[in-house]
Structure formats: C-alpha cells, structure tokens
Amino acid sequence: MKPFKIDNKKRRIQKKLFLGEFAMLGFDVSCDTKIKDFDNYDMFVDEFIDYIDALDLSFGGGGLELFEGFICHAERYKSVTNEQQAQVVSWLEARKDISAVRVGELVDANYF
Incomplete structure (x- = not known):
C-alpha cells in the first residue's frame, strides 16, 4: 500500500486514517x-x-511448533x-x- 502524505491532511482526517500522532505501532513476534x-500448548x-x-496489549496469531503473530496495544490510538x-521478549x-x-521492529499496525 502506498504511504499517505500527512502534511496535506487535517488532524481530523489523520485521526480517521490512523496517521501521524494517531498511528498505532506494533510488532511481529x-x-x-x-x-x-x-x-501444554x-x-x-x-x-x-x-x-x-496485563501489559494492555493484544495478540493475534498462534501455532504449535512455530508460534507467531502480531502484538499491538489494546487501546485505540496507542502504540506499543x-x-x-x-518485556514480552524477556518473558x-x-x-x-x-x-x-x-x-520485528515497531511498525504501523494499520499499514504494514
């Protein structure tokens, strides 16, 4: 997907599109x-x-021998x-x- 230009969008539109300060960052694990x-699984x-x-995060994924997925914040407009x-890696x-x-590194959860 093509990245959006932020500088030509009003704050209200940025919020609707989860851009700029409203981007939600998450990571692959x-x-x-x-x-x-x-x-045991x-x-x-x-x-x-x-x-x-407990960390106020959400996870989507699974797998038995290769457990994988994506982690993002549980609240809207918040980032990991x-x-x-x-903490997740240490656990x-x-x-x-x-x-x-x-x-993986922190990426935009809505546009990765």
Whole structure:
C-alpha cells in the first residue's frame, strides 16, 4: 500500500486514517517451541495471553511448533512501547518451552 502524505491532511482526517500522532505501532513476534501436545500448548497460550493482557496489549496469531503473530496495544490510538516489547521478549526467553525468539521492529499496525 502506498504511504499517505500527512502534511496535506487535517488532524481530523489523520485521526480517521490512523496517521501521524494517531498511528498505532506494533510488532511481529515468532518463537520456536518445544511443545508437542495440545494440553501444554493450551496452558502456554493461556499464560501468554494473560501476560499480554496485563501489559494492555493484544495478540493475534498462534501455532504449535512455530508460534507467531502480531502484538499491538489494546487501546485505540496507542502504540506499543520499546519497554513493552522488551518485556514480552524477556518473558518468552525465560520460558523453558521456548527455544528461540524473534521480534520485528515497531511498525504501523494499520499499514504494514
């Protein structure tokens, strides 16, 4: 998708299009898991979503051996911070059932 010019748009239009100060930043996350059965997978996903919710973030994605998705802020017009991104990475790396964690840089969640 072609990027929008911001300088020729009024603030009201920027808000409707999630541009400029209204952009919502998020990031891709993927990790290799050692999880082989669905009971442990369900437990991992429940714990991960609880942790993400505690940080006021949202996650979309999944997968058993390759767990991947996108994380953005749960509130409208808010962005994920570098600190929140680092917290998610630390939480994933601290788990014994995760072997490798990869994250992307913060990107505009509406136009990536």
